[in-house]
Amino acid sequence: MLEYIILGFLMTKERSGYDLKRCMTQTTSYFFDASFGSIYPALKRLTQKGLVTFREDVDGGKFKKVYRITDSGRTAFMQWVGEPITFERSRQDHLVRVFFYEFLPRQTAVDNLKDLMLQVTRVAQGLTEQKGEMERRYDVHQFPYRYATLLYGVEYYDLVLRWCDDLIDDLKSDSATPRHAGHE
Amino acid sequence: MLEYIILGFLMTKERSGYDLKRCMTQTTSYFFDASFGSIYPALKRLTQKGLVTFREDVDGGKFKKVYRITDSGRTAFMQWVGEPITFERSRQDHLVRVFFYEFLPRQTAVDNLKDLMLQVTRVAQGLTEQKGEMERRYDVHQFPYRYATLLYGVEYYDLVLRWCDDLIDDLKSDSATPRHAGHE
């Protein structure tokens, strides 16, 4: 997967490993991210397979390896991107603890959910700004897919926030039956 | 994480590795799942740490190891479940390809998105049925967290479906500008 994402980013222009990391952090990190520890080995593998080449560049004294996609790289990417999308149920780690919140005092549950909302709000803010910037600067109909993935992110975070809020409301209105009583 | 989920499932009753797998598939698979290849080693580790014990059972000739949570297991679980929830941006693999759909002919994009919708619909159906069954059989206010996580799943799949649908609509209304033209 990572290798194809790298190829995808190289489809439009040549980039260094460092550039690729920045790309991901800025544009895809809300649905896919990778560390240097996986990017550099991936670039090595792609080079060995002949899907990318690189030139060494000294830009202002700084040593750089700038990667460019090859023709077979383009072919491999085009083959991959056209394949049917396989829907994988994605792990939602934040749900795991909540699933077991029956064992927690209601107040702790509410506090932790509120804290979760704060975290999500922070992440969501960055995305919403990106979306606004895109709407201001471009005609979004020209980039339907980039815009759609951004929208997905904004709506997803919105869902998580609404969900937390609804659950907190539900817990407050119903504080007469503390489910955590009786354990042990 | 897996070890705590196992402890969580053992909080209410004793279960075998096989039971635990069935539990997860039935109740948490839309946000967390694990294979036998990770469950059995996890149970071994939990036993070594003294957080669970087991008894060997021969149920109708079938050999079973039934695990029970210990007191230190309960303590460890209660400590974990009360910790603040850390929100991790979760990978949404289905978005990765779509992010690069500018390189695909519009018709292929639409076809693949429709196929994705079919897959999601199938997964969503199971969850919606579970939700309906819970509403019929129990007073959902008695199980706010189980019900909330179910709701999350239903709403999440709904979001994905609406998102696909909106994107397909957008692509149809705007078919005059095929963005894929011009590559290679």
Next chain:
DNA sequence: TAGGTCATGTAAAGAGTTACATGATTTT
């Protein structure tokens, strides 16, 4: 008797992160 389900387990491989090592340049 063949295939399905119940039941446990291991080994190899895959995919990734974290931490570290290195060193130049740029900003404070």
Next chain:
DNA sequence: AAAATCATGTAACTCTTTACATGACCTA
């Protein structure tokens, strides 16, 4: 002069899946 950023890379570790091995019981 220190700290941050740019830039590449490796090694150890973690977590996980897939594939396999084993064997009993159940059902068509």
